[in-house]
Amino acid sequence: MNYKVVTYSESETIELAENIESEKFPNMVICLEGDLGSGKTVFTKGFAQAMEITEEVTSPTFNIIKEYTTGELPLYHMDVYRLDGKVDDLPIEEYYTKKGVTIIEWSDTIADYLPDKRLDIKIKNSDDDENKRTIIITPHGKKYEDLCEAVL
Numbered sequence: 812m813n814y815k816v817v818t819y820s821e822s823e824t825i826e827l828a829e830n831i832e833s834e835k836f837p838n839m840v841i842c843l844e845g846d847l848g849s850g851k852t853v854f855t856k857g858f859a860q861a862m863e864i865t866e867e868v869t870s871p872t873f874n875i876i877k878e879y880t881t882g883e884l885p886l887y888h889m890d891v892y893r894l895d896g897k898v899d900d901l902p903i904e905e906y907y908t909k910k911g912v913t914i915i916e917w918s919d920t921i922a923d924y925l926p927d928k929r930l931d932i933k934i935k936n937s938d939d940d941e942n943k944r945t946i947i948i949t950p951h952g953k954k955y956e957d958l959c960e961a962v963l
């Protein structure tokens with residue numbers, strides 16, 4: 812089952828993130844796919860704000876993994892673009908069971924290292940409207956299916 816949401820502004824994508832955040836749970840994993848500038852970090856910032864994280868969430872492109880611990884749950888934000896698929900000895904999988912929420916940008920580049928149960932979010936740009944995004948959400952596992960049913 813896929814869910815499709817179309818947003819026409821940054822704030823609508825943030826609203827989607829807030830809705831999903833409202834059903835968050837420990838060890839939740841969200842996998843973000845989409846072109847450069849499609850809104851993966853915008854989504855993550857919206858999610859973090861809703862978690863009441865007070866630190867500024869910035870793109871972790873150079874650090875790969877950033878941990879934010881001032882919110883209701885820890886947030887682990889990863890941008891794995893620069894790994895070019897080579898996870899090597901980075902402890903990515905350890906984060907899935909640390910009782911926080913893990914959000915991974917460019918998750919499709921590390922497909923073999925993702926958990927079976929997760930929420931996939933694919934963001935597509937539009938050719939004719941620079942602010943339009945088509946967002947396809949695919950839950951894997953009962954908890955994620957229930958979450959989608961509750962908020963989408």
Ligand SMILES: Nc1ncnc2c1ncn2[C@@H]1O[C@H](COP(=O)(O)OP(=O)(O)OP(=O)(O)O)[C@@H](O)[C@H]1O
Pocket residue numbers: 818819820821822823824845846847848849850851852853854870890916941942943944
């Ligand atoms: N509907 C929309 N949803 C989200 N962002 C939008 C939308 N319309 C326009 N934007 C703009 O698109 C840009 C998205 O940037 P963002 O850094 O979130 O992309 P990204 O997917 O994280 O890119 P990267 O692959 O470089 O990490 C922002 O400048 C944002 O204002």
Ligand SMILES: [Mg+2]
Pocket residue numbers: 851852853870890916
């Ligand atoms: Mg980004």
